[in-house]
Amino acid sequence: MDFRTINPTDLWVGVFYVKKINNIGRKMSVVIVVGAQWGDEGKGKVVDLLSGESDIVARYQGGANAGHTINLKGEQFIFHHIPSGILSPNTVCVIGNGVVIDPYGLMEEIELLNKKGIDVTGRLYISHKAHLIMPYHKLLDKVLEEDQGDGKIGTTLRGIGPAYADKYSRIGIRIVDLLDRDSFREKLRKNIKEKNRLLKTIYNAEELDEDKIINEYVEFDKKIDEFVKDTSVFLNSAIKEGKNLLLEGAQGTLLDIDYGTYPFVTSSNPISGGACTGLGIGPTKITSVIGVMKAYTTRVGRGPFPTEFIGEFADNFRELGSEYGSTTGRPRRCGWFDAVIANYSIRVNGIDGIAITKLDVLDTLDEIKICTCYQYNNKNIIHFPSDPKILQKCEPIYETHPGWKQLTKNVRKFEDLPEKAKKYLSRISELTETKIKIVGVGSERNESIRC
Ligand code: IMP
Ligand code: MG
Numbered sequence: 106m107d108f109r110t111i112n113p114t115d116l117w118v119g120v121f122y123v124k125k126i127n128n129i130g131r132k133m134s135v136v137i138v139v140g141a142q143w144g145d146e147g148k149g150k151v152v153d154l155l156s157g158e159s160d161i162v163a164r165y166q167g168g169a170n171a172g173h174t175i176n177l178k179g180e181q182f183i184f185h186h187i188p189s190g191i192l193s194p195n196t197v198c199v200i201g202n203g204v205v206i207d208p209y210g211l212m213e214e215i216e217l218l219n220k221k222g223i224d225v226t227g228r229l230y231i232s233h234k235a236h237l238i239m240p241y242h243k244l245l246d247k248v249l250e251e252d253q254g255d256g257k258i259g260t261t262l263r264g265i266g267p268a269y270a271d272k273y274s275r276i277g278i279r280i281v282d283l284l285d286r287d288s289f290r291e292k293l294r295k296n297i298k299e300k301n302r303l304l305k306t307i308y309n310a311e312e313l314d315e316d317k318i319i320n321e322y323v324e325f326d327k328k329i330d331e332f333v334k335d336t337s338v339f340l341n342s343a344i345k346e347g348k349n350l351l352l353e354g355a356q357g358t359l360l361d362i363d364y365g366t367y368p369f370v371t372s373s374n375p376i377s378g379g380a381c382t383g384l385g386i387g388p389t390k391i392t393s394v395i396g397v398m399k400a401y402t403t404r405v406g407r408g409p410f411p412t413e414f415i416g417e418f419a420d421n422f423r424e425l426g427s428e429y430g431s432t433t434g435r436p437r438r439c440g441w442f443d444a445v446i447a448n449y450s451i452r453v454n455g456i457d458g459i460a461i462t463k464l465d466v467l468d469t470l471d472e473i474k475i476c477t478c479y480q481y482n483n484k485n486i487i488h489f490p491s492d493p494k495i496l497q498k499c500e501p502i503y504e505t506h507p508g509w510k511q512l513t514k515n516v517r518k519f520e521d522l523p524e525k526a527k528k529y530l531s532r533i534s535e536l537t538e539t540k541i542k543i544v545g546v547g548s549e550r551n552e553s554i555r556c
Contacts, residue, residue, distance in 0.1 A: 191218065404438045
């Protein structure tokens with residue numbers, strides 16, 4: 106071939122084409138898995154299912170308030186910090202800068218995995234920019250909640266709110282601060298002094314022991330050293346190499362500090378945008394957003410919940426779905442699937458594929474309802490309201506679907522589902538104008554349908 110005859114534009118197109126082919130060959134993807142309701146949607150199971158196909162799973166916000174439950178070969182794992190991908194032996198897990206880390210909890214999780222024969226060395230990296238939960242954050246979470254009386258949020262008491270508050274007040278302590286012991290001691294001493302003043306004079310609570318805390322955190326620093334990395338550099342290099350990444354959020358859209366049912370929310374951004382800020386990955390790198398939704402709705406803690414069940418049915422349903430918090434053990438509030446919420450989540454997250462979980466929980470019901478819109482002051486509302494007082498007064502408008510009254514646990518293909526279950530799912534897809542990509546029919550990894 107005579108290269109002199111090639112037009113430079115053709116050459117550029119040719120190179121671009123080869124690059125594209127290479128990427129397709131490597132199936133490069135950066136997928137965000139986001140909770141589309143009030144958390145506990147089963148993100149852990151979805152991430153665990155997809156992590157076999159992923160090189161890296163990275164967690165982008167929250168802390169030990171999260172509880173991701175995975176059942177594998179009859180054994181149950183609950184993770185609070187470590188991404189659920191750790192159970193896939195070839196997957197590297199990352200805890201991003203957006204996460205607030207409780208050293209005690211994190212070390213416990215690492216030790217538990219080691220005990221079960223799962224070595225995390227070389228498979229777990231922690232951002233040096235992540236903030237630390239300090240003992241005073243947990244104490245403040247408790248006294249602040251107690252002080253609120255009826256207005257309390259019902260937090261998990263893991264120190265999440267106070268830790269993020271310190272981050273935004275620019276007095277937080279980050280992993281990177283541990284590197285310089287002298288300045289770390291000085292910074293911590295200053296913080297403890299200030300928090301002790303607050304705890305003693307305003308809340309009449311016990312003061313903290315400065316030296317004890319400093320010694321414990323220095324000890325943690327030694328243990329954590331091998332895991333600390335500039336994870337934004339690591340993740341972006343992996344993207345350049347054409348690797349597959351899963352970005353895992355904790356909690357859910359309606360607990361988001363900006364888009365949730367404020368003030369009954371957590372103090373971070375579980376929405377997909379949080380993945381970019383919480384990991385140092387730019388939005389142009391994201392290839393897809395999977396929204397995880399239960400086939401019904403649940404919520405832990407206080408705050409409005411339009412489709413909530415009441416009375417005996419609520420209690421029976423909770424048992425049917427084993428709906429108890431994985432972090433606090435609190436009974437979860439349960440209700441019907443809410444398409445207003447689903448559509449809101451799809452909008453603020455840019456969800457392009459849905460994972461419906463726990464379909465099997467509905468197997469025995471005679472009829473199943475879907476909320477299609479709300480009624481407020483005799484008007485139909487299709488956009489999720491921002492004011493919790495209005496939301497509290499919204500009346501859900503339901504359509505009723507007949508139950509399929511058949512076990513779905515053993516179904517592995519969408520076409521093998523009972524006709525009425527298919528109709529129920531198709532209706533959710535129609536109302537949300539979004540494709541359902543995964544359906545969960547049991548707690549085990551293999552109890553799933555890929556659509
Ligand atoms: P915090 O995140 O502990 O401050 O709690 C704030 C609110 O978020 C409370 O209503 C908690 O019950 C709720 N929450 C926090 N983490 C989770 C979670 O992982 N799943 C479900 N609810 C959560
Ligand atoms: Mg949970």
